[in-house]
Amino acid sequence: MKHFGAIAGVLTCILLSACTDYATFVTATDIGINLDAKTEQLNIGYSRAELFHGPGYPEKGSAPSAVAYISSDLAVFSPNVKQLYATGDAAELVTRHDSSFKGEEKTIAEKSDKLDGHRRPLFFGTGTNLGLKVGFTGDVPSSVKFGFNREELSIIPMQRTDPSAQQPDKYASVLASINTDNTVTNTSGTAIRPTQFFATGAAARNLAKRDEIRGYFGAQAEAAIAAASFTGDYSYDDSSKKLEALWIQAGKINEINQTKIHDCMTVNNIGGRISFLINSRTQKERDAVLSCVSRS
Amino acid sequence: MPTDTIPNVLDAEALGRIVKQQALEGATSIVVTRNENGTYNVVAIFPDR
Numbered sequence: 001m002k003h004f005g006a007i008a009g010v011l012t013c014i015l016l017s018a019c020t021d022y023a024t025f026v027t028a029t030d031i032g033i034n035l036d037a038k039t040e041q042l043n044i045g046y047s048r049a050e051l052f053h054g055p056g057y058p059e060k061g062s063a064p065s066a067v068a069y070i071s072s073d074l075a076v077f078s079p080n081v082k083q084l085y086a087t088g089d090a091a092e093l094v095t096r097h098d099s100s101f102k103g104e105e106k107t108i109a110e111k112s113d114k115l116d117g118h119r120r121p122l123f124f125g126t127g128t129n130l131g132l133k134v135g136f137t138g139d140v141p142s143s144v145k146f147g148f149n150r151e152e153l154s155i156i157p158m159q160r161t162d163p164s165a166q167q168p169d170k171y172a173s174v175l176a177s178i179n180t181d182n183t184v185t186n187t188s189g190t191a192i193r194p195t196q197f198f199a200t201g202a203a204a205r206n207l208a209k210r211d212e213i214r215g216y217f218g219a220q221a222e223a224a225i226a227a228a229s230f231t232g233d234y235s236y237d238d239s240s241k242k243l244e245a246l247w248i249q250a251g252k253i254n255e256i257n258q259t260k261i262h263d264c265m266t267v268n269n270i271g272g273r274i275s276f277l278i279n280s281r282t283q284k285e286r287d288a289v290l291s292c293v294s295r296s
Numbered sequence: 297m298p299t300d301t302i303p304n305v306l307d308a309e310a311l312g313r314i315v316k317q318q319a320l321e322g323a324t325s326i327v328v329t330r331n332e333n334g335t336y337n338v339v340a341i342f343p344d345r
Contacts, residue, residue: 231301234335236310244317253320273342275317276300279310 020119023054025066025087027198035076035187040137042190044074046130050176050198055115056122058159061170062113063122065091065201074192086203095199095206110205113172120157124174124200127151132184132192139186152176175204177213230272232280239286240278246293247274257293264292297324298342305336314338 032045048070056063069084086094089112096109128150135143156172163169181193199207207213246257261274268288270277277286300318305311315326315338323340330336 229299229301231303234302234305234310244313248317248320273300273318273321275314275321275340276302278317279305279314280300280302 020055020121023064023066023087024052025054025068025085026051027068027070027085029070029081029083031072031074031079031081033074033076033079037187040135040187042076042132042134042136042187044076044130044132044190044192046072046074046192046194047128048194048196049125049127050196051123051125052174052198052200053121053123053125055119056157056172057113057115057117058120058157058170058172059117059167060114061172062115062117063156063172063174063201064088064115065113065199065203067091067095067197067199067203067207069195069197071195072193074194075188076190077188091199091201091203092206095203095210110202110209113201118159121155122157122172122200123153123155124176124198125151125153126176126178126196126198128178128194128196130180130192130194132190134184134190136187141184141186141190144184148180150178173201173204173208175199175207175213230276230280232276234279235282236279237283237286239283239290242290243274243278243286247278260293260296261289264289264296267292300340300342301337303335303337304331305338307334308336311336311338 026049028049030045030047032043034043035041050068052066054064064087066087067084068086070081071083072081073079084094092109092112129147130149131145131147133143133145134141154174156174158169158171159167161167175197176199177197179195181195183193184190197207197213243261247254247261249257258274261277265271265274265277268285270281270285270289277289302314305314311328315328318326318338318340321342323342325341327339327341328336
């Protein structure tokens with residue numbers, strides 16, 4: 001990816017300890033919106049690179065604070081872009097969540113990293129490309145192409161000596177997140193809404209405490225649990241007995257039949273475990289699996 | 297953790313069969329509660345796949 005074309009040069013620099021007396025923090029963003037009313041084609045392009053290269057302090061797991069944030073609606077007409085770029089104390093202050101709203105839990109800000117001890121090169125970077133191409137017939141989308149490419153890389157130094165109980169390895173904090181929200185409605189309503197965070201050191205830890213960042217992972221976990229969890233009333237019949245006889249023989253699972261049953265559940269779009277199929281799903285679903293197993 | 301919940305299991309025989317099947321299938325925890333009408337609710341917790 002072209003974003004990391006410069007990485008080779010940076011990596012060369014990383015190998016040289018002389019580069020650790022500078023902290024380099026770069027963000028670059030390209031946004032392009034093109035709407036052709038004649039061909040009824042809309043193209044939205046978004047490209048962003050974020051890069052931090054500077055000293056890490058492996059004895060304490062410390063790193064200088066830096067934060068970058070961008071959020072845009074990339075709306076076809078009157079696009080809005082919000083952007084933030086900060087380093088040092090400013091990065092830590094801007095990432096604090098010292099809410100004083102009544103009833104809202106106050107989050108204690110992270111202490112600044114102590115930047116002392118042996119310096120080693122630290123590198124953290126991301127590169128993102130997003131593209132949306134929509135063809136319209138009248139005001140209705142008739143074709144959609146969406147492309148997404150992202151790379152994240154961190155090289156975080158450890159202490160040169162082996163870790164011990166008194167001096168364990170400590171990993172410096174870095175954080176990068178992206179949330180893309182794509183809407184395809186009509187030429188004026190179609191948009192990509194990327195939101196990106198990038199942070200190092202105490203700023204990264206401050207951001208990691210915030211609900212906007214944590215909530216994303218919480219929602220992901222809840223969705224995964226919901227997809228894997230099942231609830232249903234007790235239901236046991238002759239089909240249940242037949243499945244049970246196939247699955248458990250002499251008190252042990254018949255692995256071959258178990259694989260067949262699982263495959264047939266997948267074919268019939270029946271999720272979950274066999275015990276749930278036997279004891280809680282419908283007779284129709286059990287019969288579908290039995291029929292499939294008998295053919296396999 | 298993924299869970300399977302089967303409420304209103306009719307009797308102890310059915311309960312024993314379900315619990316055995318869930319244990320064979322790798323459940324890490326199985327919680328059984330008894331309802332006032334004598335039926336049972338079974339909640340089995342399975343490890344992430």
